[in-house]
Amino acid sequence: MIPRPVARYLPILKWGVEYTREALTNDLVAAAIVTIMLIPQSLAYALLAGLPPEAGIYASIVPIILYAVFGTSSSLAVGPVAVVSLMTAAAIGDVAQSGTAGYATAALTLAMLSGGFLLLLGVFRLGFLANFLSHPVIAGFITASGLIIAASQLKHILGIPAEGHNLFELLRSLALHITELNPITLIIGAAATAFLFWVRKGLKPLLIAAGLNRRLADVAAKAGPVLAVAVTTLIVGGLRLDAQGVDIVGTVPQGLPPFTMPDFSSDLLLKLIGPAILISIIGFVESISVAQTLAAKKRQRIDPDQELIGLGAANVGAAFTGGYPVTGGFARSVVNFDAGAETPAAGAFTAVGLAIAAMALTPLIYYLPTATLAATIIVAVLSLVDLGILKRAWDYSKADFAAVSATILVTLGFGVELGVTTGVALSVLIHLFKTSRPHMAVVGRVPGTEHYRNVLRHNVITDPHILTVRVDESLYFANARYLEDRLYDMVAQRDDLRHVILMCPAVNEIDMSALESLEAINERLAALGVQFHLSEVKGPVMDRLESTHFLEHLTGEVFLSQHQAMRELSEHGAEARPAEALSNQHA
Template sequence: MPHLRQYLPILDWGRSYNRHSLSNDLIAAVIVTIMLIPQSLAYAMLAGLPPEAGIYASIVPIMLYAVFGTSRSLAVGPVAVVSLLTASAIGQVAEQGTAGYAVAALTLAGLSGAMLLAMGLLRLGFLANFLSHPVISGFITASGILIAASQLKHILGIEAHGHTLPEILGALVSHLPDVHLPTVLIGVSAIAFLFWVRKHLKSTLKRIGMPGLLADILTKAGPVGAVVATTCAVWGFGLSDQGVRIVGAVPQSLPPLTLPSFAPDLVGALIMPAILISVIGFVESVSVAQTLAAKKRQRIDPDQELIGLGAANIGAAFTGGYPVTGGFARSVVNFDAGAETPAAGAFTAIGLTIAAVALTPLVYFLPNATLAATIIVAVLGLVDLSILKKTWGYSSADFTAVASTILLTLGLGVEIGVAAGVIISALLHIYQTSRPHVAEVGLVPGTQHFRNIHRHSVITDPSLVTLRVDESLYFVNARFLEDLIQKRVTEAPSIKNVVLMCSAVNDVDFSALESLEEINQRLADMGVGLHLSEVKGPVMDRLKRSHLLGALNGQVFLAQYDAWQALTDPHRPLSRVAE
């Protein structure tokens, strides 16, 4: 049974489920459902799909995650960034509005789900660590800007298409003479109202004496207020007959049973976007889940999260949806509303099912401009240009990675942008580790500690050089260490012993081992001893399986102070290096 609970977390939290949890989960579900109805419609439009696809993608996936996921607060469904990636990917293989476009969305969800599920079963959750935080932040910031820019066409009531910021802005400028003023009025009013709701409604309601919980619910339902007001305005004033574009007829039905395509050409075209969506979606989801879990001293299992998200995406593929993941905004709302278990998500799915069956006729006159306003207000919260300032002051490598990701995503598209960001991060990491920090250290007077001679007042022996290597040794940096030691010894004929202080060396690969053997041989030819100190156990285990220790022209010391005592002559004058 414990092994089964590992893959079915519902068996774990379900055993302690009680009336108190039920009450809190139901309240959270009501709040999140109210929020998700307009949001799901909006994100489907962002993905280039019919509005009902957003609701369908928010029903079965949530239920499956409740069974297989480990986070008690994560709310799974369509999110802005994944919707943008979906539109970018399937827009290259099918024309928007066609049956092929919808099938491509199902296929993309199925591929993403299969990849996530496979990664989870193979315990590959650690692979997400290869995406650095600056790259993710840069990508999400650039995506937020792209998404907001892409929705301006709906606010202005014009046709303007493009996948990059220059393309979008160019199309908007060229179609400015076609701006539809009633649509602009609706869109700008909705944006202004939603920003006011986000910043001021809760405090205003509390000032007039409304209970905190009710004020919170009404604030979260702000987008619904915009939807109701603008829908009534379009219907009452007949604005759809005057050119205001509306959602139109949305099928009243449960999520349909659908089947993704297994055509080799389509699968081949979507395989790389599916990998990108899987990784980006998982990183976003697990980051949110871990943040919320920490607040309640809970933990999540990243590998099981992969399984939960994989099941959710497979569910979306067979029920008329498109790729989904854990969303930041909806998850925070779910958490703040008091959700205690994943059952809150299941109750949310039930609420959305009722909406899909009974409420869709009410959105017939809902203007596209309102949905665009909902998206713009939501995604602008993702834009964080301060990451540029933070990384500029902290690390030039991280600044390069985040700036490149932002510029390439805006200029060349989301897929190229994030791929380039990952590649640049990897190359910068390789470059940095190819030139590891190696400090020459001396003895701190009156202690057994050794510190950098350029940073501290220490004692040194002219015949002894101790180099602290602050990086694992591998094929990229092995030659660098070899050249550094060669240069240091040839510059000072008084040197008789070299000690490599290995306290920060976690690994030595075969190329580095051969370099150490070469260093040992060169120093031996020069009459200089090579010694090692503070070698970690796992590293020593590997060195014992090599020829290095047997041929070493020196000793291996447990502590650097032992090496100092053994290799310095108490009668030889020592040097004092001032800080």
């Protein structure tokens, strides 16, 4: 029997002991397919991060194995991904020059910090923090990142130098150098891009028409980039186009991932901790979304806190084996799932495949043009761009539209980090703003029922001595004074008022500020000779009110139901005025 805490932190002990021969076969097949897909992708994302191509391969070996030990998803494929690569480039570009040893070390340090932060979140079970990234912010951020990444790769397609961390810097830099473009590079890059787009859209139907089954056709189409890599490498190598100015990958060291050491100088750590936190959270959100989507299809469950530990371990692994920050990638995980991966072992086998590639295949890609890798990236990231989110958000709610459009614009204009930060801050502000002016309705009884509805929407019965106001929000500091103001306004418009009932079925909390306001309302209504009552107060809210002196000071009562409140108060009112006088305001 494995002790519980050990089993919790080592999910491998659970699925490992149940591992079957059939699962092994399925995992091996999936691993072979994912390996083929990952070789060009890893090289390409390393290029995007400004690192040597082998860093991408290294980042896909040990991290995958560590995730297989600590992670809970059977389908997630961990490694370099587009958005995190872009964020890595932005973060370490600020502290070192691309191509230097310091740059690669900064990437290791970033991976270590990110891994450490993820582990911390996991151990303290703080995975819910990722929930503060709202859907509009994530969608806006991914779309804008996709555009920036695509723009950043245009220089490889055009064969010109260009720099910049936001869309405008990149486009201006491209425009400045456009006269230097290399026509051969452009032909290779444009052809590869066109081919890869066609593979995505056109190859699958063709393969299906040719008799291949749908799933296999799907997987085969994913091997398109490998074909593009092979063909363009052969052409460039055969014609020695590198002598014509076509940029090639060149010598990639052969061998297993090296043991590397991050830089622990406090100066660098301080500079990178902010970006590391952001990369961790973004990476976690991307990873957990994919993992949960795929798990749902198999009716499996993902443990978000254990996922943090799996991803944290993967990043720490990347830091010590020549990699850079990694996370669970969308495209590769879907391929892994479609190819039939059954357990995290599939990931481990992928790592073995990539290790073999790192040892044996790197000389073969000497002539691989960077334009082909850029084409792979462009095609991959443009599929993430979803400008339709703007329209959908606009139609659904202007607040969500504000969040998504601000995130897109700030990300495009000022880079990834500021974009996400702005999006999150704006989402929180918008939420506070919305809840700071809650919907409040004067309600009356629907004739013949015990239901109480908005007098403006329904034909209801009210009592001229009684004002019932339903407030549709928890009462807390941001809306406490608004409640006071609105209530005083409503009371000021009525003469002959004897009772005010605050109907609270939607009040899930009353914080201390709101309690102060309720006390102020009670006091001020008392000065006007009006009793203040509450109705339909929820259990937990009532428990808390009972711990204070509020109920002693309350001039009125707390009624379990609104109907009971009206029955009792109208009867009292009836002493002065016959019950028949109940007026129907709308009749």
